[in-house]
Amino acid sequence: MRVAYYKGCLASLSAKELDSATQALAPKVGLELVELESVTCCGAGDIHEAEPDYYLHLNARILAYAAAEGVDTLLTVCNVCTLNLRQANFILLGDSDVRARVNENLVSIGVPAYERDVDVRHLLWEIAEGEGYEKLKAAAHRGLKGLKIAPFYGCQILRPSRIQGFEDPDRPWSLERIIEACGGEAIDYPAKIKCCGFPIIQAREETALGELIQPIEQAVEAGADAMVTPCPLCHLSLDAWQSKLKAETGRDFKMPILHLSQLVGVAAGLQESELRFKRHVVSVKPMLEKIEV
Amino acid sequence: MHVEATHDVLVVGAGCAGMRAAIEAHDAGADVGVISKLHPTRSHSGAAEGGINAALGNAGDDSPESHTFDTVKGSDYIGDQDAIEILCREAPGDIYQLEHWGAVFSRREDGKLAQRPFGAAGSPRTVFAADITGHVLIQVLYEQLVKREIAVYEEFFAWKLVENDDRCQGVICWDLLNGGLKTVGGKTVVLATGGQGRIYRTTTNAYACTGDGTAMALHLGLPLKDMEFMQFHPTTLYPTGILLTEGCRGEGAYLINKDGERFMKRYAPNAMELASRDVVSRSEQTEIDQGRGIDGSIFLDMRHLGAARIIERLPGSRELAMTFAGIDPIYDPVPVRPGAHYHMGGVETDNDGATELTGLYAAGEVACVSVHGANRLGGNSLMETITFGRRAGRAAAEWALSHTTIDVPRSAEADAERELRDLLDVSEGERPWQIRNDLGTSMLENFGVFRREEQMLAQLDIMDGLRERYQRGVVIEDKGDVFNTDLTQVIELGNMLDLAWCMVQAGIARKESRGAHARPYDYPTRDDENFMKHSISRWVDGAPQLSYSEVRVTEYEPMERTY
């Protein structure tokens, strides 16, 4: 299936490993990625809060360029991008006056109008069910050999559920299903749907760390070998900020954190050049050694 | 037990009337305390939906005189006309005051307050906030209460009034959060405890509406006026009794029977669905009784209003219908039936909220001034809480500021302690819910929309039996101090049994049909010659005694009442 691919800021920069793993994985799960280039940051919750009209227009521009590719789906690989784009999409689809105004603005600066509707979907949703899931099962030939994986959903892929709506926000199942399809064992723990704290990790570090420690601590206690998350922002805090947790609490969790594409990628036999685990702050080696990769 | 504090003005109840009284008393310079068994914003005034009446003239020609006439006619001519004149004249100013305080009302195109048509109103005069008007009023009044830093004794269950020296001097309460009896003294006390709809099994009222204040006044020997008049709201959901506002009909909704017929044409050909509430309830009950309903309900049809209007003007009602009846009014009519809603009767007061007992005032549903007579117009109750809440608060403050002493006798406290012990000590008997359900079911059956002599007499016997069971002993399982609603529910039940007795006794004696008291089988017409008067119930030696008092007529002589 041909889809427009919007990688977002982190996959372009500090989380390049997410992009390389996704691009390598896509054909194996039946996705032909058409990378969008004339796009910008989706604004995260930040532009939504600082300049909400700009947020709406930036996202409309991304949607417009995706629609211009003639696809039905805009594929995302980040929780925050998914919420931002879907929210903007609902606003435009649900209010013709707003859509008309936004389109007028877009056209006046040379952007195609957003006329043909597209649907915004995270890679997670594409491979958790339907054809994507079938292809996933076929592709995951290497398998995870019973590795214990703790899924971390984070916030914005689930909530607000009116906008996201893929699964029950309190009893999600997509990551677990994928883990199992890859031959791993999904670990359950309460904080898997709570916030990692990333949005305030710079402005209110202490509060954020108080949130961040919960999923990691619980995953360790539950005996997980690694955690997987569909959001590069959660990944950044879970992985790169683990050292801050150590500095604060003295506890060295050593919990490897994987992007969704990487986890599936391991099961599908992708190479290090594609998975780029070297870019992780917390070493993924112990997990890989366990399954002799 | 000890006296917790004393205040100039002590308000019991923190709904619209209580909070408005407290605010006014404070602004008049008095030190105010508010007692409430709920946090103020939980009060049932917040559940009011449709709107609050005032002759602002925003939606067409209107005047306080027109509002007065509609209210007098609506009361079926036993409303006290001088009180009604005051209400209608002062209402506009009170509404503007609320708006200045920040109330979030719905607006017209030109920015003025919007007014919608309501039952029995000659001109649209019901100011509203979508269909959550009560919520908006409770919020703005609470905000003003907080602004003035008025002391609130929250989750204090008011149990007994303290009378000493021919004055009311305070209230004895049960502290729900911490336990123990606490007395709060007041130079004046303003009762604003609301109504007693929970006497009926099917009611729009909250669990808290058990007439505690009405009963406290009754037990002190004060006169209760017009107790037989309980209003049945035409559009309540089954089986919960949850209210769907008259505002739905104000926006144009139809009432239809199972064939789709707008039956109000046969009962009130001019006003149709917006006839007076008692007329509509009776019409519905007749349709149901004559087999043109389904499962004891007829239907509120909003389909023709369209999704946009429903979602903009009646979103709360839609959510209630969807949540509690499983029906989306955009697509399907909602089954509704009459339910006990508002008690026109209550503690007798003058036009400033003063009761017979010096120092004791009352305002809101607990009081009977009377502005509603035998039937209340929709939108007039919220207005009454504000206008008479204000008047009572001011009157209480003025009295309190011109008197200095306050004296709560020890004996009152000791008696209460003893009575509490006795209640808690019961170890064998039945649980209160059985008596409560029997009361509620029998009242609905024998003292509902349509009444007949045999049923009302039977009801007296039934209640004799219930009282006997109650006095024999009701078991309170929770003997603890902390948040003991098991205890307070038993006290509430006792209150309701006494009040119900007053109601039925007055009903039997009123041998006519007037307003909400309908006796189509034995006394189908109104009898102005013999019964254009108020009933008065007094508690004497443990039982109600009935007498009558004059209706105050100023302008309008009774006429035939049709819609």
Add this chain to the structure above:
Amino acid sequence: MQVGLKVWRYNARTGERELAEYEVEAPEEATLLDVLDIVKDKHDGTLAYRKSCRMMICGSCGMRMDGAAVLACKTRMYDVAQAGHVPVISAMGNLPIVKDLVVDMEPFWHKFMSVDPFLRPGYDEPPGGRENLIRQERMNVIHKESLCINCGCCVSECNAMESDPRFLGPQALAKAMRFVGDPRDGHKIERLDALNSEHGIWECTRCYFCNERCPKGVDPRDAIAKLGAESIKEGIDGDMGAKHAKWFVVSAKTTGWLRETELVPKTQGLVAAIKQTRFALDLAKKGKVPPPVPPHVAKNVRQARQLHDLLQQQGVNGYAGIVQGEHALGKLAHGHVSGETLEEIYDRPGAFPRPYIEEAEEAVTS
């Protein structure tokens, strides 16, 4: 139907906790509140919980079902009972428990009161003593915030408050927005200044639990975003959170992509950034600190710049920028798919008969 419940009983005086199990017979339309009433009436009179209106307007009955805050009176039990699931009922979170399902609301009210939750008029009396003239569209700015019934469900689930109990929280902030957005209030700047404090707007972690749990559709997170937007519009932007947010705007209009490396010094200041050099170096070793030069620029970024300038002129900013989306997003909340004509509704299969009037010969007297 048979309904099972597990309830966390708690006695604050003794500190005893106990998971009690109940199984009762309840009508099919019963809500969680109805079931609790049956338990209290017929099985255990010592069970403590708050209730009043039973129609989702008073806000008394907030409690957790399977760890998520709900209004007990709004929660129908039919599906739960049919599935044979026995939910665990416990008191709301983030507030001390008094007994069983009753929490001490004092900290909640304290935060509520700290935002001056009453109108502070910026006008003299309107002429003629009548109402202030305000168009409905203008009042709609605070429509959602005015729906709040103070139930506590949002506060119960707030992740930021769980980590830092001093956070003002979604309810107090939504209430603050109700006044910041009210055209009659005359102290907007003062209010925003106070809300930009350490435990105000910028401590919200954007977990969206509040929006998810709120039973009335207040969407406190959006109210907080409106406060942030209005603060920045009014030039109240000294908080690190505001600086963080503004850097995203600068990034978008200059390079298109977030200028990650400069984000820390822009947010926290150069000194704080320098203090974290060790941390930054560890990240840099893994390539997580992309060098700011040469900048990673998106294609056609000129369009992003032009867009920004154009929108500045149009001025739909501050909370207005968020309110403009509420009409459309409200449709999601209402769950209604528009479009049918009245005829289509009347003609649906199995539809109720159409309304009509019978012209009677004689009116039936009531």
